Amino acid sequence: MLKRRTVLVATAAAVTAATGLAAPAVAGPPAPVGASGYAFTLLGTVNLPGQLSYGGSRVAGITGADYDPASGTLRLVSADRSNRAPARFFSAQLTVGSGVCALRLVGGVHPLTRPDGTPYPATGPDAADPQAIRYDAASGRVLWASAGDRAAGAAPAVRAATANGAFVAELPRPGNERVDVPGQGPQAGGGYRGLTLSADGSFVASALRWPLLQDGATPVRMTFRDSASGEPLAQFAYQLDALPGNGVAELVTVDESRYLVLEQAPLPNGGNSVRLYEIDPSLGATNLLSEEAPAALAGADYLSLQKRLVLDLADLRIGTVQNLQALTWGPELPDGRRSLLLVSDNGSVGNRSTQVIAVAVALS
Template identity: 35%
Template sequence: MRTRTPAAVLAAATALCLVPAAFPVAAAESDSARLLGTYVVPHDLQVDGTPVGGLSSVDYDRRSGDFVFVSDDWSDYAPARYYRATASVTEDGVGDVTFTGARIFRRPGGTTYPTIDTWREEQHRTPRALRNVMGTVDPEELRVDPLSGDVAWTNEGQRNVPADGSARGTVLLDPALRISHRDGWYVRDLPTAPNEKMTMGETGPRVNETFEGLAYTADGMRIVSALEGPLEQDGPPANADHGAFSRITVHDRAGRPIAQHAYPVEPLFAQPQPPNDWNTNGISSLLADEQPGRFLALERGYAAGVGTKGRIFEFSTDGADDVIDRHSLADGGFRPVQKKLLVDLDEIGLPHTDNVEGISWGPRLPTGERVLLVVSDNNFSTRQQTQLIAIAVP
């Protein structure tokens, strides 16, 4: 999610939810993870005539050896796109990072995506509410298909309903899971669960709290998506007093939703200052482990006047109830996924944690540890950084 916030809260974020007291989170052992190093992408870096910024996900393409990064630019700074890059990641940290090219996303007819403001102006001339999912995009997570080499990516969608509730000018842009070729040309959209469609009212996804997480399982036969925060009917978003339940959806190879699980998101790590100022906490990235049914989730929170926190949790869907047909999670009565803390970015020696939004596996080290790469979204602000953080985990 790219935030549009005042300068005072430019260390922006997303919305997350937490584990109620009934579902305690296991703590990570102090020596379970260690910082290898960081790399900061220059703010003024240009690649193929586009500004490198708003990076909200990272993934490794094992076919080419490239890393890929999606920008959550609504086409404001350049057409919606993702980047390819080479990077040296070793036990000594992150070495040279070279962005080798931008890949522009294309609509079915081959055109680029317009800005959301341009698209909204077009809709205001229309006497009905529109759901044109190809109208504009807010990319958030991108993964390389391990079997085909295509890229799967998420569009967070939008809901914009006039104060009078009229159809004219209403924008209902459903969140989407989209497949593109490596060059950015459109292939198809994947089906999404019925409860993940935008509505006019009190059900469905919250704006800016939809598809932040996406992952292929190691064998490529499943694709798993994650909502950043709770559906409207699942209860209020997480804050410093309580957590919330997001939803993790498992799709088959064709994209059909086959199961959905409740994920307990943490409460916000601190009260914003002042207490009623802007704050948010939610799932910003999802990553599959090699073992079936096991995943990592990056939870990123922001409290105005305090800052940003990033925590990576390991969780398993084994034993969790399927809630795809459950209208609301607000009243409980189900088994959520079980999770434990793997890495708290504040506890591994990072001098500064920015708006972390993406995680990926990197190489395996001679020690047997695996590298986790974390990327932060600078929101195209000179007050923030695009960090690439390398962490060694067992």
Template identity: 30%
Template sequence: MSFHGSMLRDSMLSFALASMIASAQGSNVELTDSQDGAGRRVTACEFIGEVTLPTGYAFEDTEVGGLSAIAYDASRNLYLALSDDRSKHDPARFYSLAIDLGDGHLDAGDIAFTGVTRLRSGSGSVFAKGDIDPEGIALAPDGSLFISSEGDASKSLPPFVGHFDRSGVEIQRLPIDAKFLPETDSGVRDNLAFESLTVSPDGRSLYTAVENALLQDGPEATVEAGSRSRIAQYDIETGREVGERIYEVGPVADRPALGIGFATNGLAELLALDDAGTFLALERSYTLGKGFRVRLYQVQARDAEDVSGRFSLQGDGEADRPVRKALLLDFGDLVEMVDNLEGMTLGPVLPDGRRSLIVVSDNNFSAGQFTQFIGLALTIDDAPRPDRP
């Protein structure tokens, strides 16, 4: 999701959170592996640093901004950061960058941009203005890329998940079920479509998700109530969708001043931790005049109901089994000011054996915002699955 700069400038100038702590730990969800019965869970998260870049920062004649997603290529020790520029400022693109975590911390000078790759259609042409809204990026097992686009529901431009080669050329698009296509009374909401994108560690499954409920599934998130989004799972070998699960997005974190003004909360990113439906989830809330609240959750989808056969989720919600989630941390407890955090990826193992997590913000190319990289160290435990009926 992108927010318009004029909407944000006034609120961001006055928005700051004062509480800062060095580490955070939250409730855990049992993480199970369907193959051998072992469980995985994040048992601790520690803040290891922050780097910010000002709006207007340039690299190779492009403006670095709108970083909506990030992926780590372990084979090259390289990160790929996707800009959600709809070819308005510069052609749609992703950046290659190196992040030095050799000392176990993320500090000024640790991030270096090394390349920029323009996205191109199958014909080899860069995408025209408005033809793509890049929001998610994930690395395929063969080193190629999956990229999701939110489309533009206001113009009946559908969202899509595309398969791209490493040079940025689109190879093909995955089929999208009709329930997601923007129509008058059904499909994705404008600017609340395919934001998340992640590949399971075994390389067999690709997951994407809408930020809020489809029009036919229920209302979008408000201060009073959340919204039921869908997580869609694809079989990478066949390219076909094989299931959908309900993810219950929480209510908007803060009420607008005087009770009026723009406010939203949405599922901004998913990150697969194992092959059995265990994820990290990033929920990003924004309220005009209050700023951003971003929270990290641990999610288990293994026992959730498959709702792919239901065009609408309304009518029998009591019978639904959504994914389970538990709060790990609120980024407002880690840094003084939280920007529009939208992307995250696991990085290399740190010197002390913990796993790094990098989170990045989309600055909306707004002068009142900035590009923010936040580093976390995760303790991820493998343990036997407890006996249960």
């Protein structure tokens, strides 16, 4: 059993003999990029081996990541639907400083289990498709999102688990996210992908990847739940960029009112279009859970969330951008900037690597 594996994400000036992995050398520090209020600076990138194993499980298909600053723990959830090993997440230690981001897989492998303590099956209405993970420091629990499987009758779900992955609760879902109504509800492959807690921890926000079947081509629904009860309180429409295959990959919280939305779309050349948009629900949008709201958005009148592009990953000039699905704030940097980590889903395919990108973010 692998007890410890250290992988370094380094700046261009840093090299690690332990793994031989480092960002390519460049002339001088990279210049910040981004929109007003945000300055993003690349710290480094690294590709984790496609066959990397820990605790008897492949560290692959990473679709969610979350960093706990109090403990320094980074949680990584795999989209493996119990095909190669039980649905699971990994714990690691993450440190950032002096130009190096070190990730040590030392915290264990945690199977996600059903109420009876058994693993989720790979198929059927009880199947799980883990896509996002967040740690709730107030309760000490882990929240995770399953995309569901429309064909199998498995609806998207946000679930609470212990820190070791044992089932605690399933949060109520809006009625419009059922998968048993013909022509309505989430598309196949379009279930939950984004998950985050509000800055004060009072709300849990989730986002579908693609529009509901009754909603047209671009409006994705984001739902805000009460953290204590899990009850849905509000739901808003977020308009995707009109790119083939484009969808929401993840959400992160910026402050009391602002969130970042990660959009990802495959490109014909084999790379990906990956962009970060800022939204602020407090600026006003139609609550789609209200009695006055349209049941179907296609052709209806409603106000969507306003979005603002703050980063196109292509502007970081890192070469080919992989299928980035995981997004989390990391440790605060010594100069006061925040670190941001993005991790790709390699699809658990052969030797395909997992791309990790570390970015410094100055907010103003």
